[in-house]
Amino acid sequence: MTQTVTRPPGRRRREPEPVATAPAPPAAPVPAASATPPVEEDVRRPSGRTREDRLTVVGAAAGSLATTWLFYSRILPLEGVVGFVVVGYLVFVAFYAGVTALTQPRQVVVDRVVTTAVIAAPTLVGLALASVVVMTLWKGLPVLSNANFYTSDMAGVRADDPFTRGGILHAIVGTLIEVLIAVSIAMPLGVATAVYISEVGGRLADLVRTVIEAMTALPSIVAGLFIYTVCLVYLGMPTSGLAASLALAVMALPIMARASYVVLGVVPGGLREASYALGAGKWQTVWRVVLPTAKPGLATALILGIARAVGETAPVLLTSGASTYFNANPVQDPMNSLPLFIYAAVQTGNPAMEERAYAAAAVLLAVVLTLFVLARLVAGGKKSR
Numbered sequence: 082m083t084q085t086v087t088r089p090p091g092r093r094r095r096e097p098e099p100v101a102t103a104p105a106p107p108a109a110p111v112p113a114a115s116a117t118p119p120v121e122e123d124v125r126r127p128s129g130r131t132r133e134d135r136l137t138v139v140g141a142a143a144g145s146l147a148t149t150w151l152f153y154s155r156i157l158p159l160e161g162v163v164g165f166v167v168v169g170y171l172v173f174v175a176f177y178a179g180v181t182a183l184t185q186p187r188q189v190v191v192d193r194v195v196t197t198a199v200i201a202a203p204t205l206v207g208l209a210l211a212s213v214v215v216m217t218l219w220k221g222l223p224v225l226s227n228a229n230f231y232t233s234d235m236a237g238v239r240a241d242d243p244f245t246r247g248g249i250l251h252a253i254v255g256t257l258i259e260v261l262i263a264v265s266i267a268m269p270l271g272v273a274t275a276v277y278i279s280e281v282g283g284r285l286a287d288l289v290r291t292v293i294e295a296m297t298a299l300p301s302i303v304a305g306l307f308i309y310t311v312c313l314v315y316l317g318m319p320t321s322g323l324a325a326s327l328a329l330a331v332m333a334l335p336i337m338a339r340a341s342y343v344v345l346g347v348v349p350g351g352l353r354e355a356s357y358a359l360g361a362g363k364w365q366t367v368w369r370v371v372l373p374t375a376k377p378g379l380a381t382a383l384i385l386g387i388a389r390a391v392g393e394t395a396p397v398l399l400t401s402g403a404s405t406y407f408n409a410n411p412v413q414d415p416m417n418s419l420p421l422f423i424y425a426a427v428q429t430g431n432p433a434m435e436e437r438a439y440a441a442a443a444v445l446l447a448v449v450l451t452l453f454v455l456a457r458l459v460a461g462g463k464k465s466r
Contacts, residue, residue, distance in 0.1 A: 127380040137180050145173035170201060214446065221440030230440060235405040240431040249441050251407040252422040255322060256391060256445075258411050259401070259418055262326035263333055263390050268383055271337030272372075280367050290342070296335035305396035306330040313400065320402035322411030325418070328396030333386035340385055344378030345371060388452040392445060394420035421443040 149169040153159050161166075174197055181190045223244060230248040238247035239248055274293065278286050308328040312318040348371050356366040372379070402415025403425050410416075419441055426438035 086199065118343055133184070135391055137177065141177035141180055144176045145169055148172050148176075152393040174198075204434075206293065214450075217439055217443045217446055221436060221438075221443045224436050224440035225375060225443060230382050230437075232407030234407045236407070238405070240429055241454045242433075244433070247437070249419065249422055249437075249444065251404070252417045252419045252441065253444070254407065254409060255401075256418040256420075256448075257331060258409065259322050259326045259416065260391050262323065262411060263329035264387055266326070266330040267333040267337055267386055267390075270385070271334055271382065272354050272379065274334075274338040275341035276367055276371075278342050280363065280371065293335050293338045293342070297339055298333070300395075301332055301393045302395040302399075304328050305399035307331065308396065309399045312434075316401055319413070320400060320415050321413060322401055322416035325397045325401035325416065326411065328392060328400050329390040332393055332396060333390040336389050337382045337386040339401070341375075341379055344375045345384065347378065348374050382451050384455050391452070392449055394424055398424065399420045419448075 130434070146169060149165060149172050153165055153168055159165075174194060178190050178194050178196060181193050185193075195435045204386065206456075218225075227244050227248075229245060231253070232250055233248035234251035235247045235249075236251075274289060277289050278293075305328050308324060308331065312324055312327060313320065318324055351376060352370050355368055356370045361369070397418050397420055401421065403421055404415040404417045408414050408416050423441050423445070424436040431433075
C-alpha cells in the first residue's frame with residue numbers, strides 16, 4: 082500500500098548547491114588532412130591560337146608546298162600557276178587535317194578544315210578582284226597619265242596616233258546621259274512596283290514578285306534584243322542614246338524594284354498603325370510615313386541599279402550605235418558610251434587602241450566601284466541608326 086508523505090506548508094525544498102569542478106584540459110589539435118593541390122586546367126580561348134596551332138599551320142604549309150612542287154612540276158606532266166595553287170591548297174588541307182589529328186580529337190579536325198575552307202573562299206575572291214584592278218590600271222597607266230584622255234573625243238584620231246591625241250570625253254558624257262535617262266525611267270517604276278507588292282497586295286502581288294525576281298537574272302542581250310525589236314524595228318526609232326537608255330532601264334528596273342521591296346518590308350508595322358490611328362489613309366501613310374522612313378534604303382536601291390546599268394555592253398551595242406565624235410543629244414544620232422568604246426577599241430586588234438581600252442576600263446571600273454562603296458556606306462549608315 083502506497084503511503085503519501087505530506088510536507089508542512091510554507092517549507093520549500095532545498096536546492097542542492099553547485100559543486101566546483103576543475104576545468105577540462107584543452108582538446109588536442111586534430112592533424113589536418115593533407116591538402117591535394119588543385120589541378121590546373123589548360124583553358125583555351127576559342128579565338129586564340131597556341132604555339133602548337135601556329136607550328137601546325139607552318140608545317141602543313143611547308144609540307145604541301147614541297148609535295149606539290151615535287152609531284153606537280155617534276156613527276157607529273159602538269160604546268161600552270163592556277164593548277165599549282167589549286168593542287169597546293171588541296172594538299173595543304175590534307176596535311177593540315179592529318180597533323181591536327183595526331184594530337185586533337187575529330188571535332189577539332191573538322192572545325193579546322195572547315196575554317197580553312199571559309200577563309201580560303203573570300204581570300205580567293207579578294208585576290209581575283211585585286212588582280213583585275215591591278216592589271217587594268219597597269220595596262221592603262223600610259224594613257225591615264227594624259228590629261229587630253231579626259232577632255233577630248235576620238236574624232237579624226239587614228240589607231241596609231243600617240244596618246245596625246247584623242248580621249249573618251251564623248252564616251253563619259255554618253256554614259257552619264259544614258260544612265261541618267263535609264264534611272265529616271267526605272268526608279269519610279271521600281272518604287273511603284275515595290276509599293277504595290279508590299280503595301281497594296283492582292284492576287285497579282287505574288288505574280289509580280291515572281292516576275293521581278295526572275296527578271297533580276299535576265300541576260301543583258303535579251304533586254305537589248307527586246308528594245309531593238311520593239312523600238313528600232315517596229316516603231317522605227319533610230320539608233321540613239323534614248324534607245325540605249327530604254328534597254329538599260331529594262332536591266333535596272335528589277336534590281337531597283339527588288340531592293341525597294343526588301344527595304345519597304347523592313348519598315349516597322351507600328352508606324353503604319355499609328356498613321357492609321359491618326360486618321361490617315363493608305364496612300365497618305367505610304368507617301369508621308371513609309372517612303373520617308375525607307376529613304377536610305379531606297380537610295381541604296383538607286384545606287385545598285387545605276388551600278389548594274391553603267392557597265393552593260395550588249396544592250397548598248399544593239400541600240401545606241403558607235404560614234405567617235407561628241408554627241409550630247411540622246412534622241413538624234415548615235416551616242417557612244419564607255420562599255421561600247423572599250424568593246425570597239427579591243428575589236429580593232431591594235432595595241433595602242435587596246436591600251437586605250439584598258440584605260441577606259443579603269444575609268445569605268447572606278448565609277449562602278451565608287452557606286453558600290455556608296456551603296457555600302459548608305460546601307461551601313463541605315464543599319465547603324
